[in-house]
Amino acid sequence: MKAYIYEAIKVEKAGLEVKKNKELIIPEELQNKFDEIPALKTAFEALTPGRQRAYILYFSKAKKSKTRESRVEKYVQQILNGKGLND
Numbered sequence: 852m853k854a855y856i857y858e859a860i861k862v863e864k865a866g867l868e869v870k871k872n873k874e875l876i877i878p879e880e881l882q883n884k885f886d887e888i889p890a891l892k893t894a895f896e897a898l899t900p901g902r903q904r905a906y907i908l909y910f911s912k913a914k915k916s917k918t919r920e921s922r923v924e925k926y927v928q929q930i931l932n933g934k935g936l937n938d
Contacts (some may be wrong), residue, residue: 875908878921879916881919881923882905891931899935902936905936907937910922
C-alpha cells in the first residue's frame with residue numbers, strides 16, 4: 852500500500868497527467884440513422900456532451916450489429932425530444 856502512495860506522490864511531483872481519449876466513435880448503426888433522418892443528427896448534436904457520450908457508449912457496448920440497431924431504433928424518439936439516455 853505504501854508503494855502505491857509513494858508512486859502517486861512521485862507522479863504528482865513530476866506533474867504528469869492522465870490523458871483521456873475524448874473522441875468517441877459514432878457506431879455505424881447510429882450514423883446510418885443520422886443519414887436516414889437528418890433531424891436526428893441535429894437533435895443529437897444539440898444534446899449535452901455527457902448525454903451524447905452516454906448514448907454512444909450504450910449503443911457501442913452491444914456486440915452484435917442487430918442489437919445496436921435495435922438500441923438506436925428504441926431511442927430515436929427520445930433523442931428527437933432532447934432527452935438523455937436515463938431521462
